[in-house]
Amino acid sequence: MSSGNRDWSEEDLRKHLVDARKHLWRESTIRRIVNRTGLAEGITAVDAGCGLGYLGWTFRPFYGGGGRYIGIDCSASLLDEAKDLSSEWSGGSGAFFLRGSVYDLPLPDRCSDLTMCQTLLMHLEHPEKALEEMMRVTRPGGVVMCMEPDNNSAMLAVPWGSQPSVSDDELLRRFRMNLIWARGRKKLGRGDWGIGQKVPKMMSDLGLRNVDVIHNDMPRFMNPPYETEFQRFMMDELRERLEKDEEGEKGRRAVQEKEWKECYLAGGGSLTSFYRSRRESRRHWEELKPILREQTRNGTYFNGLAGSHFYCVFGFRTE
Numbered sequence: 001m002s003s004g005n006r007d008w009s010e011e012d013l014r015k016h017l018v019d020a021r022k023h024l025w026r027e028s029t030i031r032r033i034v035n036r037t038g039l040a041e042g043i044t045a046v047d048a049g050c051g052l053g054y055l056g057w058t059f060r061p062f063y064g065g066g067g068r069y070i071g072i073d074c075s076a077s078l079l080d081e082a083k084d085l086s087s088e089w090s091g092g093s094g095a096f097f098l099r100g101s102v103y104d105l106p107l108p109d110r111c112s113d114l115t116m117c118q119t120l121l122m123h124l125e126h127p128e129k130a131l132e133e134m135m136r137v138t139r140p141g142g143v144v145m146c147m148e149p150d151n152n153s154a155m156l157a158v159p160w161g162s163q164p165s166v167s168d169d170e171l172l173r174r175f176r177m178n179l180i181w182a183r184g185r186k187k188l189g190r191g192d193w194g195i196g197q198k199v200p201k202m203m204s205d206l207g208l209r210n211v212d213v214i215h216n217d218m219p220r221f222m223n224p225p226y227e228t229e230f231q232r233f234m235m236d237e238l239r240e241r242l243e244k245d246e247e248g249e250k251g252r253r254a255v256q257e258k259e260w261k262e263c264y265l266a267g268g269g270s271l272t273s274f275y276r277s278r279r280e281s282r283r284h285w286e287e288l289k290p291i292l293r294e295q296t297r298n299g300t301y302f303n304g305l306a307g308s309h310f311y312c313v314f315g316f317r318t319e
């Protein structure tokens with residue numbers, strides 16, 4: 001069974017599945033999704049690649065009493081934890097977890113009213129196959145729903161904020177490096193970093209009808225005095241990143257570097273340009289770190305709105 005290319009139960013990845021998830025969508029957007037998809041009490045909802053069951057936690061209030069949530073993931077350790085966490089939001093009943101592959105869901109045909117996933121397709125070698133499998137388990141009239149980002153477009157946003165601006169050449173270097181890396185990542189079967197904008201067409205081609213998109217409108221700016229809970233959360237994350245023990249980080253950085261190099265080369269980049277670009281990135285980061293440390297300490301750090309390219313795409317099964 002393919003488990004995707006990363007082990008999401010590792011501590012630093014796992015953190016994304018808990019803390020950051022609580023700030024992923026505005027409640028008002030979730031309500032719009034519920035209205036448009038017609039979610040109602042008592043339905044059966046399936047979550048493919050459920051991780052720690054965040055989508056169960058998010059949508060549970062809307063299908064609530066009498067409804068069933070079935071989370072499916074390939075990671076046994078995440079599922080164990082998801083089960084424990086779900087006792088809080090499910091009131092101890094109605095949430096079930098199964099181990100299995102999203103390419104071969106351990107469920108009968110047409111058993112689900114809502115089959116959903118989040119940041120799953122972007123990690124898969126064969127996203128269409130997973131979508132087809134999600135359609136198989138969805139009843140006619142039921143909904144298939146995918147929350148996926150287009151990170152290729154998001155990473156082309158021009159940063160603006162309290163940190164020193166960078167030259168056009170430096171911006172282009174970063175864009176080029178990221179694009180080559182993303183192309184290689186896809187080529188190596190590690191998923192499409194820009195999949196978000198492709199999901200509506202994939203769904204239509206596979207036969208879902210009335211395909212529609214709701215944009216994630218969670219704002220990501222940070223301004224002192226950081227009035228929202230989300231801004232304070234992002235500030236904590238930034239401080240943590242800046243204070244990380246460099247020595248302790250070396251092992252993790254070596255793994256990242258290896259992954260970057262593999263993808264960059266597969267994307268058509270040369271070894272020489274890879275090392276040159278990595279040196280530049282490191283030099284910029286080392287120059288930036290003391291400035292950011294100072295700004296996060298004295299509360300002068302701010303940044304503008306980087307592009308948000310994160311979508312909820314849904315369609316209805318006809319027969």
Ligand SMILES: C[S@@+](CC[C@H](N)C(=O)[O-])C[C@H]1O[C@@H](n2cnc3c(N)ncnc32)[C@H](O)[C@@H]1O
Nearest residue numbers: 002003004008049050051054073074101102118
């Ligand atoms: C980025 S995480 C997203 C988790 C969750 N949907 C969320 O939004 O918090 C991707 C999840 O997909 C799971 N996964 C990846 N490939 C899979 C596969 N082929 N079959 C089942 N689960 C898979 C991983 O174990 C991980 O939990």
